[in-house]
Amino acid sequence: MCGIVGYIGQNDSKEVLLNGLEKLEYRGYDSAGIALLNENGLNLFKVKGRIATLRDKVDENVHATMGIGHTRWATHGEPSVDNAHPHQSASGRFTLVHNGVIENYQDIKHDYLQGVEFKSETDTEIVVQLIDKLYQEEQNTLESFHKAIELLNGSYAIALIDNQDNETIYVAKNKSPLLVGLGNGFNVVASDAMATLKVTNQYLEIHDKEIVIVKRDSVLIQTLDGTVLEREPYTAQIDASDIEKGTYPHFMLKEMDEQPIAIRKIINEYQDENGELTLDEDIRAAMQECDRIYIIAAGTSYHAGLVGKNLIEKLAGVPVEVHVSSEFSYNTPLLSEKPLFIFISQSGETADSRAVLVKIKEMGYPALTITNVPGSTLSREADYTLHLYAGPEIAVASTKAYTAQIAVLAILAADTAQIKGVDLEFDLFQELGIVANAMDVLMDQKEELEQITRSYLATTRNAFFIGRSLDYYVSLEGSLKLKEISYIQAEGFAGGELKHGTIALIEKGTPVVALVTQEQVNYSIRGNVQEVVARGANALIISMKGLEQDDDAFVIPRVHELFTPLASVIPLQIIAYFAALHRGCDVDKPRNLAKSVTVE
Numbered sequence: 031m032c033g034i035v036g037y038i039g040q041n042d043s044k045e046v047l048l049n050g051l052e053k054l055e056y057r058g059y060d061s062a063g064i065a066l067l068n069e070n071g072l073n074l075f076k077v078k079g080r081i082a083t084l085r086d087k088v089d090e091n092v093h094a095t096m097g098i099g100h101t102r103w104a105t106h107g108e109p110s111v112d113n114a115h116p117h118q119s120a121s122g123r124f125t126l127v128h129n130g131v132i133e134n135y136q137d138i139k140h141d142y143l144q145g146v147e148f149k150s151e152t153d154t155e156i157v158v159q160l161i162d163k164l165y166q167e168e169q170n171t172l173e174s175f176h177k178a179i180e181l182l183n184g185s186y187a188i189a190l191i192d193n194q195d196n197e198t199i200y201v202a203k204n205k206s207p208l209l210v211g212l213g214n215g216f217n218v219v220a221s222d223a224m225a226t227l228k229v230t231n232q233y234l235e236i237h238d239k240e241i242v243i244v245k246r247d248s249v250l251i252q253t254l255d256g257t258v259l260e261r262e263p264y265t266a267q268i269d270a271s272d273i274e275k276g277t278y279p280h281f282m283l284k285e286m287d288e289q290p291i292a293i294r295k296i297i298n299e300y301q302d303e304n305g306e307l308t309l310d311e312d313i314r315a316a317m318q319e320c321d322r323i324y325i326i327a328a329g330t331s332y333h334a335g336l337v338g339k340n341l342i343e344k345l346a347g348v349p350v351e352v353h354v355s356s357e358f359s360y361n362t363p364l365l366s367e368k369p370l371f372i373f374i375s376q377s378g379e380t381a382d383s384r385a386v387l388v389k390i391k392e393m394g395y396p397a398l399t400i401t402n403v404p405g406s407t408l409s410r411e412a413d414y415t416l417h418l419y420a421g422p423e424i425a426v427a428s429t430k431a432y433t434a435q436i437a438v439l440a441i442l443a444a445d446t447a448q449i450k451g452v453d454l455e456f457d458l459f460q461e462l463g464i465v466a467n468a469m470d471v472l473m474d475q476k477e478e479l480e481q482i483t484r485s486y487l488a489t490t491r492n493a494f495f496i497g498r499s500l501d502y503y504v505s506l507e508g509s510l511k512l513k514e515i516s517y518i519q520a521e522g523f524a525g526g527e528l529k530h531g532t533i534a535l536i537e538k539g540t541p542v543v544a545l546v547t548q549e550q551v552n553y554s555i556r557g558n559v560q561e562v563v564a565r566g567a568n569a570l571i572i573s574m575k576g577l578e579q580d581d582d583a584f585v586i587p588r589v590h591e592l593f594t595p596l597a598s599v600i601p602l603q604i605i606a607y608f609a610a611l612h613r614g615c616d617v618d619k620p621r622n623l624a625k626s627v628t629v630e
């Protein structure tokens with residue numbers, strides 16, 4: 031949540047900052063700002079709204095070779111110009127951008143900043159005011175910065191400029207992502223390498239509780255006690271074109287289209303030259319040694335985890351529990367003797383999941399992260415990582431990461447089964463290949479699905495998704511997709527559960543989307559459809575070839591029964607896309623949301 035960017039170099043910084051913020055907009059987009067420091071002093075531009083609005087506001091005649099910028103997802107204080115970053119200290123000397131949440135901001139305000147007049151309602155402003163206050167005693171910016179950072183509790187990625195020093199950007203990080211990018215005669219700071227790929231692909235990871243002094247031609251990393259650290263840069267493995275829309279009107283559409291490519295890439299990456307499944311031996315050992323798996327994830331990744339549980343239990347015979355990460359710390363289950371924790375996260379930065387990872391590492395348990403971003407916090411801090419190979423996902427609504435997560439979980443399940451000597455009755459790569467082909471077919475049926483969307487969801491306020499067995503898990507994902515981007519109130523239910531209360535909401539014309547891909551529940555889910563139709567529902571049945579009946583609205587190609595979620599989710603994603611488009615919603619950046627949820 032929130033994106034920060036900074037530049038210090040020889041050239042005008044405006045375009046690097048604005049372009050960087052555009053690339054970071056997926057992290058939050060309710061307000062934005064940049065601060066540019068030049069020989070005339072500090073120039074501050076802030077707006078409520080998107081980066082496009084900020085672009086219009088920035089004075090193109092202001093040139094500066096250093097600056098910092100921010101795009102916000104509000105936590106403390108509503109989206110407004112006053113609450114937008116950068117924030118300035120009362121004296122105007124210090125200017126700062128921040129991503130994260132300062133948990134003890136009230137205490138700091140009370141203990142150090144009595145009498146200071148605040149301009150915003152943010153937790154961030156206390157940091158810049160504190161630095162200014164400490165500077166009055168220290169008369170040294172670095173010392174004041176160190177002291178202020180030591181006083182903070184919570185999560186932060188911070189970039190600070192001192193308007194009396196046009197040689198330095200001061201940076202600090204704890205729990206929120208932050209990288210320093212290296213250039214020739216310039217350096218950059220960013221929440222994500224995507225922001226500054228146009229100018230460099232060389233990056234330094236910054237770890238928690240480190241302070242970085244960024245100058246035009248040097249970068250110094252220190253611990254909080256002042257010890258200087260050496261660190262080798264790495265090359266970011268993302269292609270700048272991966273993060274462009276190209277000819278697509280929306281990232282979501284592009285990313286849905288990329289799903290068969292991602293599945294084929296996963297097939298390639300997880301097989302050796304003999305076509306056999308290949309996984310890191312340490313991961314294999316961890317899967318053999320554990321007596322129970324605890325999957326921890328949020329949102330769409332949680333839904334992928336539910337499918338993963340089914341795959342691992344059915345194929346490998348290892349018991350699996352799936353937990354929503356934000357609840358795990360309070361509702362911690364009784365753990366088995368030899369647990370293995372699997373974190374599923376597209377971004378690898380979800381703060382709720384990270385909190386669980388920190389806790390279970392303290393308890394000494396092993397952790398595997400399944401993520402689209404190797405090098406992300408959850409990947410670095412776990413013992414093992416499995417990569418999704420889906421390519422950057424920019425649209426806030428997750429699509430290709432969900433299907434990639436299920437495919438990688440299938441590989442993990444099948445590999446564990448094989449190592450345990452279980453004879454699989456199918457060829458996994460062949461079945462995943464069939465899934466990829468089915469996805470191609472489904473993506474070519476967009477027009478038909480757009481018509482279905484018009485017929486069933488044009489004016490509705492609400493919608494229900496039902497399914498049994500694996501279809502239930504996909505119903506949860508289908509309803510999340512629809513609600514998050516079209517704002518239609520949508521809920522997913524186990525087919526048998528609706529009549530235990532929710533059926534009271536069914537009125538004449540209420541859309542009920544029913545998934546029918548599992549032979550053993552074909553008749554029972556169709557029975558549930560009859561129950562809602564009898565009460566006036568407008569049933570939209572999506573079935574699989576071989577199980578279809580005459581009145582079904584849409585039939586997906588046949589795939590292996592265990593892998594139906596990979597195919598059945600596609601029409602639900604497309605329906606959500608068109609529902610949002612028809613309602614004039616911002617498909618890629620739905621209201622109130624952000625792509626990477628880095629606050630708990």
Ligand code: F6R
Nearest residue numbers: 329330331375376377380427428
């Ligand atoms: C929904 C969506 C979210 C994420 C959730 C977890 O489309 O994208 O529900 O799945 O915020 O994010 P990651 O997977 O990055 O941990």
